Amino acid sequence: MPVLVNEKIDSLLETTSRSFYPTLKYLPKKTRGQIGLLYLLARVADTIADSKVGETEVLLDHLSAYNDVVQGRAADLPDFEPLAEVQTNEHEAELLRNVPLVIDGLKHYQDDDQKRMLECLEVIVSGQILDLERFGPANEGGGISALPTDEELDDYTFRVAGCVGVFWTKMSLAHLMKLPPDEEKLFMERGVRFGKALQMINILRDIPEDLRFGRCYIPEAALKSIGLEPEALMDDTNLEIFRPLYDRYLDLTNEHLEEATAYIQMIPDTQFRLKASCMLPVLVGQRTVTLLREGNILDSDERIKVTRDEMKTYAKKLLRALLIPGGVRRLLEKNKDAP
Structure with missing residues (x-):
């Protein structure tokens, strides 16, 4: 039985988390799906920010655009396929190819829970943006x-x-x-x-x-x-x-x-x-x-x-x-x- 919205989302969660997935299965059903979905939403952002190939400005643009769509401030996602193709982890590449499906999972939960997920994701992304701004230029310059x-x-x-x-x-x-x-x-x-x-x-x-x-x-x-x-x-x-x-x-x-x-x-x-x-x-x-x-x-x-x-x-x-x-x-x- 899927622990989230559907079998595909559940599979994405299981393959992208070695340590978190075993914890998730212990959670009560009343909160399991919401916590699992937040993990995936944050993992998408983390995969974008931690991409080892790509200019810092491009990654910042992709990360901000992704968060704006999730938060409901924009409608159009960036094209993640080029970023997916350079991932060394095939499961993270698959996650990037299924971003719309992950975002769509939000609608299965009540408004209060959506609000809690989005508030947390906003803070997480702010940390990842700071990370890219601090470390990206140094990495590009060696x-x-x-x-x-x-x-x-x-x-x-x-x-x-x-x-x-x-x-x-x-x-x-x-x-x-x-x-x-x-x-x-x-x-x-x-x-x-x-x-x-x-x-x-x-x-x-x-x-x-x-x-x-x-x-x-x-x-x-x-x-x-x-x-x-x-x-x-x-x-x-x-x-x-x-x-x-x-x-x-x-x-x-x-x-x-x-x-x-x-x-x-x-x-x-x-x-x-x-x-x-x-x-x-x-x-x-x-x-x-x-x-x-x-x-x-x-x-x-x-x-x-x-x-x-x-x-x-x-x-x-x-x-x-x-x-x-x-x-x-x-x-x-x-x-x-x-x-």
Whole structure:
């Protein structure tokens, strides 16, 4: 049975997401489709922005035009076929060839849910536009550009992931659970930290790949404080100098993950599926942080990630934990990274 609007959209979702799709299937049916569709809408934007071939101005134009059509501000999509043809990932190419179908999926949901999806997508695209404006010219010139400060890093993680925590929380409160107003505010704040945690993991895991395309998300001011320039991170012999700063960002990620754990604890035990869907990315995130703390994160040949077998093991563990009183808290505590 499709989890979204139809089998084609479901197939696009499954083939373009290795880590998110397993989480999606745990979600309650009342929110599964909307969250899955937002993922696809955002993935289209991400595929445009991350295209490794194409002038920055062209990608910016395509990204803005796509968002304008989704938001209802324009009617005509750009021709994505040239961009699809240069994708190295065949599934992302197929996604670009089916953009109208993905956008059409919005009409299957009520107005309030459409509004929540569009609000979140607007913020995500704003982050991707900033990304292209910051890093595109450097990439075209063969150089590397870095985020200036920790404040810009925090803003970026909110735009591309923290806002998804807001969306997820709004959907949960609208369809699945109720909290007192003061607890709603805390739940929302923790949802933002949840999203930021997952994006920080992406950033800290993908340093070598990002550098190859002129992007350095480790702030320039922080690098200068230890006597390094962004280009120095391309040489893994600088790992010893970089490691204390890197570990500081891992510690920040752990702080975000602690808030994500607290977020899960606020979900009523009756919301079995919602808890499960939140637990899996936290468990995988905790494990990834541990691997990053141990590995050579500047070596482009050492790809650090949780294996599919580990993912399956976590799926089994979380289901057992949900059935045992106190099991959720114990599993998350046992699994977390220990600096």
